[in-house]
Amino acid sequence: MFNLSELQHEFMNHLLDKKSVIAKNVMEQNGVPVSTRLGIYGNAYKVRLKSSIENDHEILGIYLGDDLFDLMAAGYTASQPSQFTSLRDFCEYLPEYLRKTEPFSATPIIAEIAEFERNLLFAFDAGNAKRSTIEDLTSLPQEQWPTMKLRFHPSMQIHKTHWNSVPSWQALKAEKIPPQQEKLDAYWLIWRNYNRITEFRSLAMDEYVMLNGFLHGGNFADICELLLEYHTEEEVAVNAITHLTSWLEIGIISTFQ
Amino acid sequence: MNKFIGYGLGLRTVHYQHVLEHRPDVDWFEVHSENFMVAGGKPKYNLHAIREHYPLVLHGVSMSIGSTDPLDFDYLKKLKTLVAEVQPEWISDHFCWTSVGKVNSHDLLPMPYNEEAIQHLVDRISQVQDFMGRQVLFENVSSYLTYKNSEMEEWEFISEIVKRSDCKILLDINNIYVSSRNHGYSPHEFMKHIDPSCVQQFHLAGHEDCGEYVIDTHDHDVPDPVWELYADALKHFGLVSTMIERDDNIPEFVELQAEMNHAKEIAKTVPPQAA
Numbered sequence: 001m002f003n004l005s006e007l008q009h010e011f012m013n014h015l016l017d018k019k020s021v022i023a024k025n026v027m028e029q030n031g032v033p034v035s036t037r038l039g040i041y042g043n044a045y046k047v048r049l050k051s052s053i054e055n056d057h058e059i060l061g062i063y064l065g066d067d068l069f070d071l072m073a074a075g076y077t078a079s080q081p082s083q084f085t086s087l088r089d090f091c092e093y094l095p096e097y098l099r100k101t102e103p104f105s106a107t108p109i110i111a112e113i114a115e116f117e118r119n120l121l122f123a124f125d126a127g128n129a130k131r132s133t134i135e136d137l138t139s140l141p142q143e144q145w146p147t148m149k150l151r152f153h154p155s156m157q158i159h160k161t162h163w164n165s166v167p168s169w170q171a172l173k174a175e176k177i178p179p180q181q182e183k184l185d186a187y188w189l190i191w192r193n194y195n196r197i198t199e200f201r202s203l204a205m206d207e208y209v210m211l212n213g214f215l216h217g218g219n220f221a222d223i224c225e226l227l228l229e230y231h232t233e234e235e236v237a238v239n240a241i242t243h244l245t246s247w248l249e250i251g252i253i254s255t256f257q
Numbered sequence: 258m259n260k261f262i263g264y265g266l267g268l269r270t271v272h273y274q275h276v277l278e279h280r281p282d283v284d285w286f287e288v289h290s291e292n293f294m295v296a297g298g299k300p301k302y303n304l305h306a307i308r309e310h311y312p313l314v315l316h317g318v319s320m321s322i323g324s325t326d327p328l329d330f331d332y333l334k335k336l337k338t339l340v341a342e343v344q345p346e347w348i349s350d351h352f353c354w355t356s357v358g359k360v361n362s363h364d365l366l367p368m369p370y371n372e373e374a375i376q377h378l379v380d381r382i383s384q385v386q387d388f389m390g391r392q393v394l395f396e397n398v399s400s401y402l403t404y405k406n407s408e409m410e411e412w413e414f415i416s417e418i419v420k421r422s423d424c425k426i427l428l429d430i431n432n433i434y435v436s437s438r439n440h441g442y443s444p445h446e447f448m449k450h451i452d453p454s455c456v457q458q459f460h461l462a463g464h465e466d467c468g469e470y471v472i473d474t475h476d477h478d479v480p481d482p483v484w485e486l487y488a489d490a491l492k493h494f495g496l497v498s499t500m501i502e503r504d505d506n507i508p509e510f511v512e513l514q515a516e517m518n519h520a521k522e523i524a525k526t527v528p529p530q531a532a
Contacts, residue, residue: 001406004373005325008357008366015362027403030441032469037402037439040472041364048363081360085319085332086291090363127296154296196299 001025014038015045016081049077052087056121057094059172060113068103075101088125091118109181112165116188119159123190123198127154131194131251137244140256146221149257150214155192156252158203158211161185166200191252199250206230207243259425259457262312262346264521265500266513273303275510280310283514285346287500290317293343294335308343314458315339315348316427319361322381322395323354323368333388340389347457349394349427352378352415367400370407370414375421382422394457396427399435399464399473411436412450419455426451428497429460430490431473431483438471444486448493459499461487461520476505479516484523491527499524 002010002025013020026034050073054061061069076097082090095118098104098111105111131153140148159166162185168178187203189211203211206227213223220240227236247253263284268276275281286307293304307313319332340348353365368374386393397415409417419426428451437444461484463477479487479501491497501516 004369004377005357007369007404007406008325008354011366012357012360012362015364016360025405027405029403030439030469032439034402036470040401040470041366044364045362052363082363083359084361085329085356086294087363088291088295123298125295125298125300128298128301155298192298196302 011041015042017042017078046074046077048087049073049082049090052090053094056088056091057114057117059169060110060117062172063110063113063168063178072098072104088121094118107181109163109165109168112161112163113169116159116161116165116169119157119190120198120200123155123157123192126192129153129254132248132253132255134245134248136256137248146219148220149217150253151255151257152215153191153252153254155190155198157190158208158215159188159190159200161188166202189252191250194251206239210240210243211247259454259497260346261496262498264517264524265314265498266517267316267500267502267504268307268313269503269507271507272510272513273307276311277303277306281510281514283311283517285312285314285498285500287314287316287502290315290336290339290348291319293339294332304343313343313345315343315345317348317350318363318365319355320350320385321353321355321361322350322385323352323366323374323378324357325354325377326357326359328381328384330388333385337389340391347394347425348389348391349396349458351396351398352418353398365398367398367402367404368414369404370409370411372408375414375417378418379421382418382424386422386424392423392425394425394427396429396460397432397436399429399432399439399471401439401470401472403440410442410447410450412447416450416452416455419452425457426455427458427460428456428490428494429462429502430487431460431462431464431479431502434483434486435464435471435473438466445489448486448490451494453494456494456497459487459490459494459497460502461499461516462502474505475502478508478512479519484519487520488523488526491524496524496527 007025010020010022014022023034023038026037028034053073064072076094079097080093084090095111095115098114162183164179164182164184166188171178187208188200189203190200193199209226210223213226224236224240227240231239265285265287266283268286268288293300317336351365353368355362355364355366433444433447437447461479462475463479465472465474499520501513503513
């Protein structure tokens with residue numbers, strides 16, 4: 001007879017479709033076979049995890065269609081048993097799985113759509129933080145501008161794509177036919193707005209460089225240097241301030257340092 | 258004497274707006290702890306907005322109190338933080354295990370009913386209650402199998418754990434019904450062996466009746482056999498804080514409210530001496 005630890009590991013092996021002898025420790029009752037009783041748990045395990053993928057990756061599901069989605073759900077569930085206390089995190093490794101596993105890896109836009117949805121979910125319940133205003137910026141003494149650094153709202157992320165995954169996601173969300181997969185190097189800004197709604201928009205290259213520079217600890221003077229690749233010396237400050245102002249308006253700057 | 262806080266509902270995302278706009282006549286809400294173990298954003302905002310107007314109780318599914326893995330203190334720290342934030346009336350989880358070998362089944366898996374499991378649960382419940390600085394409620398789960406190394410009935414198992422660990426019971430009336438059908442025992446036998454002074458809360462829910470067995474799906478209205486069992490439970494336990502638990506196929510808020518009011522009406526028929 002099993003001790004408690006052995007019993008639990010054997011039960012878990014059954015859920016994970018591994019070799020298990022748990023059936024030896026289950027009683028026949030009321031004419032319902034042991035296999036049916038264990039099957040209720042085995043089935044519930046798979047249904048629950050599949051349902052979690054459906055909830056968090058609705059548009060990915062539409063893109064794949066039922067058959068491919070079922071294949072993905074079964075494959076991911078088998079290869080990545082949940083190590084999380086919350087189902088919210090179960091799909092954390094889904095983009096990586098899709099990038100590395102056939103047949104999904106042959107269509108790289110699929111992994112990108114999954115990653116985009118993970119980032120939207122992250123923005124949805126990322127931490128709260130103060131949001132700086134234009135008044136905060138204008139009250140900053142002029143001599144502090146060159147050394148000014150930014151701390152961003154925790155929901156803010158830069159999402160990089162190599163394929164037209166975001167336009168495809170947008171088309172499916174609008175219940176339209178998505179475009180054919182094609183190369184598209186792009187950067188996207190994702191954040192949670194003042195009303196706690198998740199938003200995203202594309203980033204021009206100079207704005208991406210500026211955001212990325214601040215994210216990596218650069219100060220305003222460093223950033224202006226970087227922007228010389230995209231603007232003339234006379235235009236740099238105006239463009240930088242334009243971007244700063246737009247970030248303040250959408251609430252992604254938490255503090256100036 | 259257990260605190261009676263009236264009749265409540267499980268708070269579900271699709272009903273947040275209704276609750277905040279209409280402030281329905283509900284005494285309290287039960288929320289799933291894990292849904293709010295997040296850093297911020299809309300989930301936390303809604304939770305705090307609703308907490309301003311209603312008492313809350315926290316109900317967890319991931320403590321895995323019966324697991325032979327070490328207790329997950331990261332989880333318990335998050336729970337403690339959430340408790341400090343929302344000041345719930347009480348917190349609860351289940352007499353079960355959910356994970357082992359660091360793999361989470363996300364299901365409420367049954368314990369064998371024997372002395373080894375009792376002592377294991379008592380030790381861990383005591384550690385959790387010490388860490389949380391409060392009594393914790395544990396719920397009887399629906400089960401679909403009985404282990405050969407079980408040595409006693411479920412009600413004896415639960416009663417012994419409660420006696421030794423000083424925890425409280427969240428008695429799920431639907432789960433008693435489901436398990437009684439699946440294992441062929443009398444649900445009344447279950448209830449009459451549970452000490453009323455240990456029962457802090459009732460759950461009422463629906464299930465799927467597959468004929469030979471019953472599955473605890475929480476996606477149906479509370480069915481007649483569960484209402485009948487609830488009426489019997491009131492006679493044995495007296496008035497107990499009661500809520501309707503619905504996790505799937507979630508109807509309009511007013512439908513759940515009507516079920517909650519039905520529970521209230523049934524309770525009015527309980528003789529005063531029992532209440």
